[in-house]
Amino acid sequence: MSDTIVVLPDQATARLPKTNYLNKENGLLSWLLTGDHKRIAILYLISITFFFFIGGALASLIRLELLTPQSDLMATDTYNKVFSMHGIIMIFFFLVPSVPATIGNFFIPMMLGAKDLALPKINLLSWYLYMAAGTLAIYSMIVGGVDTGWTFTTPLSTHYVNTHVITTGLAVFIAGFSSIFTGLNFIVTIHKMRAPGMTWFRMPLFVWSHYAASILMVLGTPVLAIALVLIVLERTIGIGVFDPTKGGDPLLFQHLFWFYSHPAVYIMILPGMGVISEVISTFSRKRVFGYTAVAFSSVAIAVFGFFVWAHHMFIMGISNYAVLVFSLLTMLVAVPSAIKIFNWAFTLYKGSVTFETPMLYAFGFMGLFTIGGLTGVFLGTAGTDIHLTETYFIVAHFHFVMVGGMLMAFLSGIHFYWPKMTGRMYPEKISQLAAVVTFIGFNFTFFPQFILGTLGMPRRYASYPPEFQVLNVFSTAGASILGVGYLLPVLYLTWSLKYGAIAGNNPWQATGLEWQTQSPPLTENFTEIPIVDHEAYDYEWLERQKEKEVASA
């Protein structure tokens, strides 16, 4: 048997189901007023892809400017706006909602055996809030942009810049509520909507990681909202919470901001880890090695993630003893990530491994996330942080985690779930190529930045000393390869909507409940509520199910 998907049993005879969530109702209004979690997921998918390409265009401008040491492509002010908007759009309008609001929204109810999320109208509301926030962000960019960096550092943002801080701050504030509602919805659904027999330890690890991320969204985001409101008040009526001349403390803003923004890193990465668990298990035909360890490591990340924020402030003159505590806690939060990586690697052990596109992206994730995680330890170690922080080492580190990690996981998930979402397969060969191109382009772009950072090149510089040019040229060259890697999926996935092979119910022979129903699913997800009598990733159960079907047919 070859390792391509074409000969899998139910595909040869598969037909697109007559009724499904996509064609049940027609017309724009049926989409804009839908309560169906699957349709809302599709709305989100289209919107975040749009924002990803805006953020990507800004990234290409950054890399083009850095091709030469002088600031010659644009004025420094323009450059500052470009990198600020790149950060704001990529973080708040792409990475935070990426996996949860699309794949999570679509599949958490299906994985739990539920008809929808617990609060469908809140789910739609969260998309509208996201769109309102996104529109406001684009508006602020068109009328002149903002140049505070995505971190809105005071007193720069409150007293010194003349750009659209309030509009952009408001956009992020609103986007925050969209994220809180999504998290809330997931928590309620996971607690209350599980099918009979779906105990906590029978849930797929995807659900566990979303549960952990949701807790972070619900508890962390309000603090960001508070910080942003204080910025707006300080800027408009000068209340002086952060202004030292009025007795305020500028470090307080750093505390408030990072109290959200560090957990936000885990909001971004945890759902991606969930995707990786599903993909690696499916293409190894094996239960995830150490299921409980992986599940609890997600929860551990969520808990520890709240107590490490001050490692962003090691050089800011907080007390040396505070640095000790936060450095130690940072070391502890690194351990669960290591546990996950080794468990995924050992899932392959004695499996029956195939290399479809989602698996290739997942391998890419493992390599890049390992580098991203280990370089995080360089920054969590107080001594080396002094030299490496605020340089390109930081930039490389978080791009390895966010882009190398999360974006790879997102693409892995999109390819993995594409057949279920659309009923059609993506073209395998070209998408495998795209995965490889992305991996190569990514390393070319961001690896040189580790060296630049070690050499001391500061981040957020529009111009830089000429000795840093060679590595910057490498980075820009890599970015153009990376750009191709990201454009390819948009093209062939769109193509596959009409011309892709019919997928059938379960093209990957995966075990999750979401795969035991038609593709694309019915609006109600299941014809009858499933009763769960097996563990997650039980491939033997799947075999027995198939035998039963053959016998009854």
Add this chain to the structure above:
Amino acid sequence: MSHISPVLWQFLVKWMTDFSLFPPEASKIAPQMDALYFFMVLVSLIGLTLVILLVVAFSLLYNKRRHPVAVQIEGSTLLEATWTIIPLGLFLVMFVWGALIYFRVYTPPNNAMNVYVVGKQWMWKAEHPGGQHEINALHVPINEPVQITLISEDVFHSFSIPAFRVKREAIPGRYTSVWFEATKVGKYHLFCTQYCGTDHSHMIGWVYAMTPDDYQKWLNSSTSGSSLAQNGERLFASLSCSACHNSRPDARGPNLVGVYGSKLTLTDGSSITVDDAYLRQAILNPSQHVTQGYAPIMPTYQGQISEEGVIDLVQYIKNLDTDYRLKQTTTTTTLLPESQGKATSAAKGMVKQ
């Protein structure tokens, strides 16, 4: 292609000749920090290789063609414990090692000479104790500990010398400090690494590490005529600080002679050691920490003295070790009209308009 090749060639030559993986090690702490850095690089490489080896080996051994039916395995407590405890152990080693270096970088030795550095959009202003000023440059002697006391006039900046492996945030409204001991003569980059607005990338300069002799020559050739303490003395007189802080028994303000480094008891009963930060607070925001036995009558000087002016005053009070010196300040400035005129004109530059 012919017109591209020379550029490409030049590029490659440049790369081959300039290529380095880390900046020069020009301070005492640099080799220590690099040792930890390379230890972490080594651990990371081993960890990464291990992960890649596992994935590649398992992919080859257990791919579908060779291994068509998967064997279901629940997990292994022993393995889980292994890859929890070994990384944790390594991370803890890094934590302890890193903490030791961190404390070294931010605990200046007592004999360090002090240079004040004020950050503002978009320049670094260095003030040597002898009154030498420089902008976007810093001259320091080698083999001598140098403490940098930092403050910002406006937004957050960050003072970074990669070759010395030191960096410290310059924060508006409070002093922070860092120290280093340069070991190699040379010219090194000085960067602002905290994003500070439009010309953030132009807020860069050079650090010149010189032999003590050359440094002495430089000090002598670039003197501005009066030391920071002398500037502070004039300011002290022109702001009439001596009206209350005059060390007489009936003085309304505490005696400032020898106050630096001493332990004060405040009105709320707490005690505090007088350092640069305390003196700065006491000048700009006097009602916050009032010395026991005195009434909170001192007016605030917030917004009236520039950061450089405050530094001069602090430097003056720091060096005020005899009552005689204070008397001199009070008497010379009140008795001699021409010297008073000189003092105010000199002090005017220090006072915010």
